[in-house]
Amino acid sequence: MSIQERRERERAEREQLIVSTARELAEAEGWDAVTTRRLAAEIEYSQPVLYSHFKGKGAIMTAVALQGFVELAAVLRAARTGAEGSRAGTGGRRAGAQGPQAEDAGASAGDPRASAEGRAEGPRAALTAVADAYTAFAAERPALYEAMFTRAVDLPFASPEAPAPLWAAFDELLDAVTPHAAPDEDPGILTETFWAALHGLATLGRSGRLPAAAHTTRLALLTAHFAGPPAAR
Amino acid sequence: MSIQERRERERAEREQLIVSTARELAEAEGWDAVTTRRLAAEIEYSQPVLYSHFKGKGAIMTAVALQGFVELAAVLRAARTGAEGSRAGTGGRRAGAQGPQAEDAGASAGDPRASAEGRAEGPRAALTAVADAYTAFAAERPALYEAMFTRAVDLPFASPEAPAPLWAAFDELLDAVTPHAAPDEDPGILTETFWAALHGLATLGRSGRLPAAAHTTRLALLTAHFAGPPAAR
DNA sequence: GCACGATTGCTAGCGATGCTAGAATCACGG
DNA sequence: CCGTGATTCTAGCATCGCTAGCAATCGTGC
Numbered sequence A, B: 001m002s003i004q005e006r007r008e009r010e011r012a013e014r015e016q017l018i019v020s021t022a023r024e025l026a027e028a029e030g031w032d033a034v035t036t037r038r039l040a041a042e043i044e045y046s047q048p049v050l051y052s053h054f055k056g057k058g059a060i061m062t063a064v065a066l067q068g069f070v071e072l073a074a075v076l077r078a079a080r081t082g083a084e085g086s087r088a089g090t091g092g093r094r095a096g097a098q099g100p101q102a103e104d105a106g107a108s109a110g111d112p113r114a115s116a117e118g119r120a121e122g123p124r125a126a127l128t129a130v131a132d133a134y135t136a137f138a139a140e141r142p143a144l145y146e147a148m149f150t151r152a153v154d155l156p157f158a159s160p161e162a163p164a165p166l167w168a169a170f171d172e173l174l175d176a177v178t179p180h181a182a183p184d185e186d187p188g189i190l191t192e193t194f195w196a197a198l199h200g201l202a203t204l205g206r207s208g209r210l211p212a213a214a215h216t217t218r219l220a221l222l223t224a225h226f227a228g229p230p231a232a233r
Numbered sequence C: 001g002c003a004c005g006a007t008t009g010c011t012a013g014c015g016a017t018g019c020t021a022g023a024a025t026c027a028c029g030g
Numbered sequence D: 001c002c003g004t005g006a007t008t009c010t011a012g013c014a015t016c017g018c019t020a021g022c023a024a025t026c027g028t029g030c
Helices: A002-029 A036-042 A047-053 A057-084 A112-116 A121-140 A142-151 A164-180 A187-206 A212-226 B002-029 B036-042 B047-053 B057-084 B112-116 B121-140 B142-151 B164-180 B187-206 B212-226
Strands: none
Touching (some): A036 A047, A057 A121, A121 A142, A121 A212, A212 B187, A212 B212, B002 B142, B057 B121, B121 B212, B142 B187
């Protein structure tokens, strides 16, 4: 048994090596440089071993993308909790609900800063922090972001079958956006809209389709238009 | 001379045939199906003729994308003028200014509907109409939109060297967004932000990353957060 | 009217891609 | 010490974007 376990462990390590090597190579030279031959040479194995681990090149990219969602969720969570205070999140909405409605619309009720500033500053800081972290994530890991959102399409996204890391990342956005939703606004759909806006800023900005100089200004405008007490709008 | 002109005309026609065939093929079977061999067979010529017209496959896609921007500008203009009234646009900002500030911030002053409704309904209808038209454009011509915004990167975008159709399309958005800009908001940068949000909705929606059912709701949320009299925000 | 010259388009092929079949090699169990 | 089974590699296929060099075609001048 021990010998079997060792082989499985080694195999898992090699699989992880493939994923991380593909990611590093893509980040260094772009996804076009990640060919099966090049990747095989990089991990010092021959091509077919890749296909003993993954169904094809697309599956490798999907694995990289999945790893990216784990990191994205962590980055967003760190940004949100760091700016928002000590509130430890609500645990997402995977268990139970399937639609995009959140269970905790009253998050700001427990925030000590909320009543002092007219419940604007805490959630607002969280929103800008999350938005900033999101675009920074995309800018610092362009190839990873590309694998997550532009290339790999074989990941189920907006469905209960979507992998947990995807929901985790979305839930972070949801927690940051929900306090800003008006009573007649569905927090889930509002989050989707905000997320799409961030995605647009990230992708258009990275491909040079938006002038890089005004990035901060655009981010501020976006959050300003989505944030603030809903009653004042 | 006449014979020379005929040849040039035939050559231009064939070039247009290449572009339109590439576009149709991409729209029908996706860009992966647009190989040089397949495209050559489709136009009933051999491969090398493609390279006598374009530098490579990328240049063909760029030509398709450029044609897409012409149509996009027309679609946006039709949507804006149709919803806004008879105002015949401001002619863009190519001549003169280079930064993203508009010359006509007082467009709504001449709108007869503006004073009657507290200058909210006309510009607001125009904004929603433009947003709707934009996402519909992307949804109805996915391959074309992909060529415009995801694939071809060799088009100069946010610079004076950008082709005229790109500026024309942007100017349509600018004209629709400018009336909603607060005094302290740069209309150009606000337009960039709004455009990015539309782009995010379009791309994420098309790849199945956003549930299609709520598309209309997301669009309404987006316009609601960007529109309205700036003073009320 | 006809041969010549230049332009145009084609056949054939190069290197590289993702992926796969079958040979060869290695490690383990008896 | 050797056979057996799994694992890894060598070699190759079909296809990709792209190009060199030849063939045919067309217009032009005598």
